[in-house]
Amino acid sequence: MSGKWRQLKSTLAKEYSATTVNITLQSLTAVFAKAIIWKYLEENPLKKVEQIRVAEEDGPFLTLDDIDKLRAVMEAGLYRDAIETAFFTGMRVSEICNLKWNDIDFVAMKIRVKNTEWFSTKSKKERTVPLHPNLAEILGLRSRVDHSPFVFIRNDGKQVDRATANDKFREYCKITGLEPLFHFHSLRHTFASHLAMKGVSLYFIQKILGHASIETTTRTYAHLMPDPLMHAVKELDY
Helix, strand or coil: HHHHHHHHHHHHHHHCCCHHHHHHHHHHHHHHHHHHHCCCCCCCCCCCCCCCCCCCCCCCCHHHHHHHHHHHHHCCCCHHHHHHHHHHCCCCHHHHHHHHHCCCCCCCEECCCCCCCCCCCCCCCCEEEEEHHHHHHHHHCCCCCCCCCCECCCCCCCCCHHHHHHHHHHHHHHHHCCCCCCCHHHHHHHHHHHHHHCCEEEEEHHHHCCCCCCHHHHHHHHCCEEEEEEHHCCCCCC
């Protein structure tokens, strides 16, 4: 059965971008997951069909001044909290949209980015992201919606979707004059770029972002690291 779905993936890839194909596969996976819950299917036919690997490009990142401008115009509430989550964790928009309350450990101060029946991380691997104290305060003030395990829920009871989250972020960028340079994924680059500029180990950045290899992290963020050779020479005190 999975062979037919792989064939469909290959057919779509000939006409559409890898990102579009992956979104289509994610949507179908969610539909089949519901069918399993409703007892129409016993197993998800897309379970063994991998998404197309998309290289993460070295996109632009927001400066501290840009961040201040955005915070000055963002309305308090759902989308601001989602954007702040990206600022403080570097999580992908799909990971934020699927974040559940039981993924957040306010005692150990960490967030677990998990795979589920209807959602999987880009690398297919789970990881743990440190919970910044500022984000812990933001999320701690969020009102939990009855009967929903998800953190980011709209007024109609549905999960925030990646397209709407991106549109809302772009709307704020337009107000501050930052459009069309940035999109929601730029928040991930912003998080990692500022860590690199602070001298945080590329190995640690890789683990937090969930990159499949250190090469991806190095290629994207190594040029932002403080010069270690210059720092070493400055250690001399004679």
